[in-house]
Amino acid sequence: MDFEIGGAATALRHDLRRLLKQNLAEDFLGAFTADPADLETAQAFCRLLAERDLLCMSWPAEFGGRGSSIWEQTVVREEMWAHHEPRGAQYMGVNWVGPTLMRHGTGEQQRTHLPPIARGEVIWCQGFSEPEAGSDLASLRTTASRDGDGWVVNGQKIWTSYATMAQWCFLLARTTKLTEGVRKQSGLTIFLVPMSDPAVTVRPIGCMMGPHHLNEVFFDGLRVTEADVLGTVDEGWSVVSDVLAFERVGIARYARCERLLHLAPSALGDQWDELPAELHGRWTRMLTHCRRARLLAYRLVALQASGQVSPTDSAAYRIAVTKLDQDSAEVLMEIVAAADDSAEVFxxxxxxxWRYAQASTVSSGSIEMQRILLSRSLLGAR
Known part of the structure; x- marks a missing residue:
């Protein structure tokens, strides 16, 4: 199947690969390691992309982009994720914080937050999940209580990626108590809050993925104002729906799977031919699944560009790409077990x-919730 998406996109892909090769060490595995130098490498590379107008290509020029096609931005997503996301945590700002601010933010919020994102200078984290509100996000208990002309926020978030390095938090809190007969998605509000506020405490959670991925965040009497509200008070769920649609297509997981699968024969050299035929077959099947996930992603990108993307479309893609992430990781681990020391980097x-893939069917909405969402839509259409 031909996945060609235009000459400009192809040229851009070559340029990006050249920049990656010139600016990243061969053994670079991303920003989120125990070595602070890896984060600085990612930040420097992100600034380089911004200087060359490659970071937020599809953003309108008025917001710091250059109005490029969504397909060129897709190429950036693919090449970044394929090479261990050297934008670091910036991809959150680029993929969903920025677009959500463009859609729901006030003029002042856009002027304050969009330029630093476009320059690659600011890191955001997402204050959504809680100890008893993960996949069932609307059950959250963090509250923002009215106090004069603002609110006071109290509560806890968990699994918050990049909270130790973020300057801003995209925070979801309950502003109106639930009453009988009212949907629990009502009465929620998004706040844009600085992580530097003394009322915000971050506690890292150790995990197999390494530092920075998982954290607890506590809000103890955090004061926020009307200027910190994104969108309309009590109607934050509509913002959340947009965030999840942007977020779930924003990570091109299939690109890393495909790159590593293609690298396997050359990385193993003569040992490749000695692998069992059954493993060769599974390797081939994974490459086919990569193409399927890419096709679903491109369909979703096209729908998003036309404003027609739905949560069901996102769910179908999410199921396919997270399963690909885990299944390809298992095959690759079996392949690399046969490699000698010459394949150390691979x-x-x-x-x-493999470590990162273990969380893929849980993060950004569990695969079980995606299946429920997809099933309800299919059954309702009958």
Missing amino acids: RAEVEDH
């Missing part, structure tokens, strides 16, 4: 991919 890449 082995490190595969092991990093």
